[in-house]
Amino acid sequence: MTDKPVVSLRNLSFTYPGATSPVFRDFSLSVGGSEFVAIVGGSGVGKSTILRIASGLIKAESGTVEIAIAKEPTRRRRALVFQDGRLMPWRTVAQNTALGLEGLALSEAEKTRRIADVLALVNLSDMADRWPHQLSGGQVQRIGIARALAVKPDVLLMDEPFSAVDAMTRRHLQTELVRIWQQSGTAIIFVTHDIDEAAFLADRIIVMGDSPARIVNETTVPVDRDLRRDSQDLSRYADSVAGALDFQI
Amino acid sequence: MITGTAHLRRVALGVAGLLTFLLLWKATESFEWVRRGTMPDPLLVPAAAMDELRSGRFLPAIGSSLIHYFWGLGLGTVMGFIVGALAATIRSFDDFQRYLARVLRPIPPLAWVVFAIAWFQVSHAGAAFVISIGVFWVNYFATYTAVQNVDPRYYELAKAFGQGNYLARSMKVTLPAAMPGVMGGVRTGVGQAWMTLIAAELLGVPGLGQEMNSAAGVGAYEAVVVYMLAISAVYALSDILFATVEGRLLRWRP
Ligand SMILES: Nc1ncnc2c1ncn2[C@@H]1O[C@H](COP(=O)(O)OP(=O)(O)OP(=O)(O)O)[C@@H](O)[C@H]1O
Ligand SMILES: [Mg+2]
Numbered sequence: 359m360t361d362k363p364v365v366s367l368r369n370l371s372f373t374y375p376g377a378t379s380p381v382f383r384d385f386s387l388s389v390g391g392s393e394f395v396a397i398v399g400g401s402g403v404g405k406s407t408i409l410r411i412a413s414g415l416i417k418a419e420s421g422t423v424e425i426a427i428a429k430e431p432t433r434r435r436r437a438l439v440f441q442d443g444r445l446m447p448w449r450t451v452a453q454n455t456a457l458g459l460e461g462l463a464l465s466e467a468e469k470t471r472r473i474a475d476v477l478a479l480v481n482l483s484d485m486a487d488r489w490p491h492q493l494s495g496g497q498v499q500r501i502g503i504a505r506a507l508a509v510k511p512d513v514l515l516m517d518e519p520f521s522a523v524d525a526m527t528r529r530h531l532q533t534e535l536v537r538i539w540q541q542s543g544t545a546i547i548f549v550t551h552d553i554d555e556a557a558f559l560a561d562r563i564i565v566m567g568d569s570p571a572r573i574v575n576e577t578t579v580p581v582d583r584d585l586r587r588d589s590q591d592l593s594r595y596a597d598s599v600a601g602a603l604d605f606q607i
Numbered sequence: 608m609i610t611g612t613a614h615l616r617r618v619a620l621g622v623a624g625l626l627t628f629l630l631l632w633k634a635t636e637s638f639e640w641v642r643r644g645t646m647p648d649p650l651l652v653p654a655a656a657m658d659e660l661r662s663g664r665f666l667p668a669i670g671s672s673l674i675h676y677f678w679g680l681g682l683g684t685v686m687g688f689i690v691g692a693l694a695a696t697i698r699s700f701d702d703f704q705r706y707l708a709r710v711l712r713p714i715p716p717l718a719w720v721v722f723a724i725a726w727f728q729v730s731h732a733g734a735a736f737v738i739s740i741g742v743f744w745v746n747y748f749a750t751y752t753a754v755q756n757v758d759p760r761y762y763e764l765a766k767a768f769g770q771g772n773y774l775a776r777s778m779k780v781t782l783p784a785a786m787p788g789v790m791g792g793v794r795t796g797v798g799q800a801w802m803t804l805i806a807a808e809l810l811g812v813p814g815l816g817q818e819m820n821s822a823a824g825v826g827a828y829e830a831v832v833v834y835m836l837a838i839s840a841v842y843a844l845s846d847i848l849f850a851t852v853e854g855r856l857l858r859w860r861p
Contacts (some may be wrong), residue, residue, distance in 0.1 A: 415763055438767045446761060448783035448859045458768035461775075491861040509768070 363388035364545045365425065365513050370421035374407075377496030381407050382571035385421070387564070392543040394536075396556035398599060403581060404553075405549040406441055408571070409515045412547065413438040421529035427512045435441035437511035439519040441549075443498035445490040451501055453479070454487040465494060472483070476504035500531070507538065513541075516548045522554070532558060536583065538552035553603070557596040558586055565602045573604030613705075647828035654828035664818060669837060672804060672814035674731050676845075679738025680800040684793055686739070687746025694747075695754035696773075696781065708747075716741035716803045720810050734804065741803045742796040750844040751790020753785035787860065790853050797849050801842050 367387045375382040381404040389395050397405050410425060413436050425435050440534050445454045445462055454474050456554045459469045477483045480500035490498060499522050506514060507519060520528045536559065550556050556563045557579055569580035586592055636646040645722075659665040694701045694708075719737050727733035761780045765771060770779050785797055808816025815834050822830035 412768055415767055434769055440764070440767075444760060444764050446764070446780070446783070448786070450859075457765075457770065457779075460770055460779075489859045489861075491859075505768070506817075 359369040362391060364391045364411060365389045365547070366422070366424040366426070368422045368424070370408075370411060370418040370423070371405060372411060372416075372418045380570045385571060385573075387557060387573070389545050389547055391545060394539055394546045394548065394559060394561045396548045396550055396560035396563045397566060398550060398553060398556050398563060398603065399571075400568065400603075401551075403566045403568035404571035404595075405566060406517050409438060409517050409547065409549060412436070412513070413515050433462070434458055435512045437506035437509050437514055439499075439502050439506045439514070439516040440581065441517040441521070443495070443522070445493075445498055445504040446500055447490050449490075449514070450486065451482065451488050451490070451493070454501055455505045455508055457505055462509070469561070472510075474509050475503075476507045479507065479538070480504045488515045488564045496527060499523055499571070500527075502529070510542065511544055514544050516546065518549055518551065521551070528555075535559065540583070553599050554593075556599065557592050563595070565598050565599055575599065577602075608788060634676075644826065645828065647832050649764075649832075651829045652832050655827070656833045656836075665833075665837070666816045668813070668815050669841065671685040672732070672816070673841070674807065675734035675738060675804055675807070675812070676800055676841075678731070678735035679804065680742055680796060682735065683739035683742025683800070684746050684796055687792070688750050688789060688794070690743075691747040691750030692754055692781070692785075695751045696777070712744060717806055717810075720807060723807075724783065724811070729811050729813075731812075734807050734814065737807045738800050738803045739856055741799050743795045745799055747791045749795070750785065750789050753788025754786065755794075756780055757781055757784040776801050787857055790857060794846075794852055794853070797845055798842070801845075805838060 365388065367385065370385045371380055371383045385408070387408075398409070399405055407416075411418050414423070415438070415449075427435055429435060434503055445451075446457070449450070449457070455473045455476060456469060458471065462469075464472070473486070474483065477486055480503055482497060482500055482504070484553070485493065485497065490501075499519055503516075503519050506516075520531055523531060534554065535546075538544075548559060550559075551565075563577045563579065564573050566572065567574040567576075575598075577595055577599050579592070581589050581591050581595070632646075632649050635641060636648050639646075672853055690704070694704055706777075716737050719740055720733075723733035723737050726734060754859050761784055762776060765776055770776065804814070805816040805819070809816040809820050811817065815850065819831050819834040822834065
């Protein structure tokens with residue numbers, strides 16, 4: 359990580375209302391301007407909670423979240439891809455995709471173009487007029503991704519975005535995500551359960567342990583992007599992450 | 608899928624139900640199972656309908672009732688929705704109206720007839736006022752409950768995509784998410800308004816209810832049945848109208 363951090367989480371402490379112990383205490387993480395960071399860790403350690411704080415949905419009791427990028431009227435600084443997809447059932451696919459664009463300084467034509475672009479990206483152009491109840495779980499997740507990409511975020515926060523898509527689509531989306539990330543220069547924090555996925559996607563893999571959540575291992579993946587799909591090296595990094603996780607559990 | 612014959616069978620059964628009812632009715636009248644002269648003859652109802660139409664009282668009575676109905680229903684629905692929605696979304700307003708609602712809610716709409724007559728005399732406004740009270744409570748509770756039950760995850764979603772202020776939340780989450788529940792209330796109100804309307808008119812405001820009352824007063828029971836059927840027909844029409852509007856608004860539902 360050579361570039362200046364664009365997201366800095368510093369000394370965050372957080373306890374859910376009514377919970378007896380904090381999810382984390384003094385948690386810190388910095389992500390560079392066009393860095394791809396993956397977070398892996400057991401269920402319930404607090405991965406989603408970190409993304410909710412980083413995206414501004416909930417406030418930490420102490421500590422700061424800093425986004426070192428100026429606001430622009432045609433994009434949003436942060437966008438979150440929810441673990442459960444989360445579409446509004448009363449909006450069509452295209453209308454759901456447009457949610458984050460509403461209130462941005464864009465012409466209707468520009469909005470329509472962005473929606474068409476991101477729907478094409480997730481291979482769902484022909485579903486633009488469908489209602490969410492007419493979609494499969496994997497399609498719902500892809501719309502969730504399209505909705506986040508539409509706002510051209512500086513920081514893209516993704517919470518297990520591919521957990522419900524089939525293996526084929528997953529590979530396609532992983533490749534597309536890397537391509538989008540390389541073109542757009544957005545920073546990505548990507549939560550996943552899948553170590554191989556983390557090794558394929560990320561510059562840096564963070565392993566989280568719990569009670570309270572903390573970083574127990576950090577692995578940098580210096581493998582060339584073009585060689586990753588078949589690289590033998592990659593599995594070495596994956597194994598090292600798996601080792602750290604095992605130790606944890 | 609309903610096949611052609613299955614559909615025909617269902618229609619036939621429905622018609623058979625109607626015919627059975629008519630037969631029982633006719634038998635009750637012919638064999639005098641109830642006191643003589645108090646049971647109308649179903650076969651004389653069409654003739655009675657023609658008489659009522661020719662008398663020139665039937666259509667004005669329907670017109671008068673419809674005026675009460677639309678004003679009472681409209682006012683009660685709009686007010687019930689507004690107050691219910693505000694109470695469910697603004698904590699201090701909820702606290703403010705809490706005890707007041709407890710006190711006023713149990714009073715049946717018809718109990719207000721006394722004041723309706725005192726304030727509005729026997730007029731359209733009085734009838735509309737009484738009807739709107741019942742409709743108000745139905746919509747108030749339906750809206751209140753529907754808004755309170757909106758899944759908070761949608762508010763979180765709206766906030767994550769820059770739609771977090773009160774107006775954006777209300778228009779983009781609360782309103783559409785609560786719409787099925789609100790519509791359920793409106794539909795109950797559509798029916799409830801008819802009940803109250805006839806009862807209010809029985810107490811003296813001109814309309815179908817009053818015509819029914821005066822026909823009964825002179826023992827013209829066939830005419831009473833004509834008015835009953837008229838009520839049934841107008842209700843069916845308003846229900847169909849409502850279902851069309853609802854279907855359009857809730858087209859996103861599976
Ligand atoms: N709204 C809430 N109220 C109280 N506790 C919560 C709430 N949401 C999550 N928690 C608790 O906080 C902890 C962290 O939850 P979080 O959703 O961040 O985990 P996660 O790492 O994303 O898990 P998973 O991999 O299963 O998605 C868990 O122990 C969970 O039970
Ligand atoms: Mg999670």
